[in-house]
Amino acid sequence: MSTATAPRRQTESPGAAPGGTARPPRRRKTHSPYPTWFHLPAGVFYVVLFLIPTIASFYFSLTRWTLFDVEFIGFDNYVRFFQEQQLIQSFVNTFVYAFLTSGAKVVLGLLLGVFLSSQIIGRGFLRSVVFFPVLVSTIGVGILFEVLLDPFDGPVNETLAIFGIEGPGWLTDPNLALFSVAMVDIWAGVGLATLIYIAGMVAIPQEYFEAAKMDGASAWHSFRHITLPLLQPATVTVVLLSLIGGLRRFDLIWTMTGGGPGFSSDVLASVVYKQYQAGFFGLSTAGNVVLFLVVAAIIFPLSWWLNRKADDR
C-alpha cells in the first residue's frame, strides 16, 4: 500500500493546492486512491447482497420460520440441529470428504503440475485435457457418473466384468458411496490444482535448477529442495481452495447419491438442504450458520498458519 500511495500524492498535489493548510490530517484520512463516492456502488452492493442477508440469517436461525410467519424461539433450532440423528455421521463425512479430496488434489495436482511443466510432446494439449473437467458443470459431471457407476448397467462395471471382476455398487454400497463421490470430485477438480501448480512452477527461476545441477544435485534433490519449497504459496492456495470447496461440497453429492443410500453419504450441506426442502426454514438457517462457523473455524487458523509459514522463508 505504501508504495502505491507515494506516487499518488505527488500527482495529486497541484490540484489539492487550494486547501493546502488542511493537508496533514487529510493526508492520513484519504489513504485510498479513490474518493468516497467511488466506493458507494460496491458498498451498496456489498451491504444489500452480503451484509444484510448474513445478519438476517443469524436472526432467522433463532426463529421458527414458515416463510409466511416468524416466531422467535431462541436457540431451540440449534439444540434441535445438534440432536439431528445423522449429524455426527454427516460431520464425519464432511471432514473425511474435505480432507480426502483436498489431500488428493494437492498430491495429484503437484505431480501433474511438475509433469505438465516439463518439456514433453503435446504439452499444451495435455494441459487442456487435465483442465477440461473443471469447465464442465458439476451437475453434469454428477449425472454422467451416476450413469457410468450404475452397479448393473453402468459402463464401469460392465468393463470390469469383461476382465471377470464383479464391480461393487459404487454409489449404492453404504460403505463406498462417499468415496466414489470423492473420487469423482478429485477427477473433476484436480485440473484447477494442476493449473495453480503449473503457474507456481513457471515462476521458479531456472537459475536455481542450473545452480543445483552445477553442485551435482540429483533430480530428486532439485525437486525436494527447490521445487517443493518454492511451490509453497501454490500449495497454500490449493489447500485452502479445495478444503473450502470440500467442506461445503453439495452439488456433486446431491446429484450422485442424494446423501444416500439412507443417510450414508450425507454431509453437513446436504443435511441442511434436506431441512430446507422439508420447509424447516429456521432450522436449516441455523444449520447454515453452524456450517459457516465450522468452515471459518477451520479455514482462518489454517490460512493464518500456512501463510505465516510462507512468509517465514
Add this chain to the structure above:
Amino acid sequence: MVTRTSRRLLAVGASGLALSLALAGCSAGGDESTDGAVELSFLVDNSEALVETAGALADAFMEANDGITIEVETRPQGSDGDNVVKTRLATGDMADIFQYNSGALMQALSPDETLVDLSDEEWVDKLDPNFVSSVSTDNGMYGVPMGQSMAGAVLYNKDVYAELGLEIPTTWDEFIANAEAVKAAGDVAPIVQTYGDTWTSQLFVLGDFNNVTAADPDWAEAYTAGERKYVDEPAFAGFQHLQDAFDAGLFNEDFASATYADGVSMVATGAGAHYPMLTFAAGQLMTTDPDAADVVGAFALPGPDAETNGLTVWMPTNTTYIPRTTEGDKLEAAKKFMAFLMTPEACDIQSEANAPQGPYVIEGCSLPEDVPAMVADLQPYFDEGKTNLALEFLSPIKGPALEQIMVAVGSGITSAADGAAQYDEDVIKQAQQLGLEGW
C-alpha cells in the same frame, strides 16, 4: 487471499442469482393483452402423465371459453418441487393456477394465507367429503381434484400367480409365504424395491395404515396429539415388515439402484412378482407396457388379521389451487377453470388422457369400462367398504426423512426399531413447525 477469492466467487454467484430472479419475475408476470383476453399460467409437476392431462384439460377448456388462454408450465417432482412451490408462493410469484398435493403437504403451504378459499363455490357439494377434508383448514376449502383417488397396494403379476398356483394373500404371513414360493421357483424377484427413487420405499409403512386403523381406530387423532408413536405396535409393523423382507432376501438384486419406472416394468414383464406401490402406477404402466394392462393386478397390503384386510386409500394427490396473487379477471377465469374441472366432461378427458388409477371423488364422474386390471381390482374393496384413508389425510404430520429412513431399513443399514425411533424424532420437527399442541 481466501476472503478475496471467495468473495469474488460469491459476487459472481450472487449476480447470477439476481439475474435469474429477475428473469423468473419477468416470465411469471405474464402480459395481459389489450383486447380483454385473459392469459392464465398453470403450474404442474413434470411427470409425463400429468403434463399430458393438464394439456388436454387446458385445450378443452380453451375451446369452450373464448378469450381465455391457459399456458401449462412445469416444475420438478418430489422435494425439489415442494421447494419451488413454497418459494414461489412465499415470494408472491406463483403461477395463476397450480397443482400440488392434498392432505398434509397442502397444510404446510399455510393455505389460509396463501390460497384462495373456494368453499363458497356452487360445485363444492359434488365433492367426496373425504376429499374436502383433505384440502380444508378450519377457515376454508382450497382445492379441486385432478385425477382419481388411489390405493397404496401391492401390485402383482397375475401370470406369475397363475403359474405357481398362488392365492391372493389376506395376512402378512400368507404374503411372505407367497414371496418365498416365488423365490423357490427361480428367476422372478419375489418383492421389487426401487431405491433409485427413494420415495418408493415408503409404501411398507404408508400402505399399512389400514391395518393400523383396524387395530386402533383413534390412532391418527392420538398421533396428531403426540400420544402415539411408530416405535410401538400396531404402527411399528410397517418397519418390521420391511426389515423381515430384506432379511429373508426377497428383494430384486438391483433394489438399491432400480428406479420407479424399472419397478413398474419388472412387475409388468414378470421379472418381479410383487411391487408395493400406489396405484397411480397405472399411468406409468399404460405409458411403458400397455400390453400388460391386464397382467398387473393389485391387492391390499396385508396385515396380521384376514378379517380386517382392506385398502389404504389416497385422495387425489394432484389437486389444483389458486394462489392469492391471482386477482381480478384472472381470478374469475381461474375459478371458471376450477368449475370446469368439476364436470363429468373434464373427468372423461382425464380418463382418456391417462389410465385412471382408482375411483373419482366427484359426483357424476365414472370410470370407463376398460380400466387396467390393477384399478378394477380395487373396486371390490370399495364396494365392501373395506377401505381406510391414508394417514396423511387424517393428520398433518408427515416427517420429511421417512423415505431415507425406509431406504436405510430396507437396505439393511438400520434396524426396524432404530428406523422407527428415527422417524418418531423426525416428525417432531414437522409438528413443531406446524405449531401443533403437545409437541
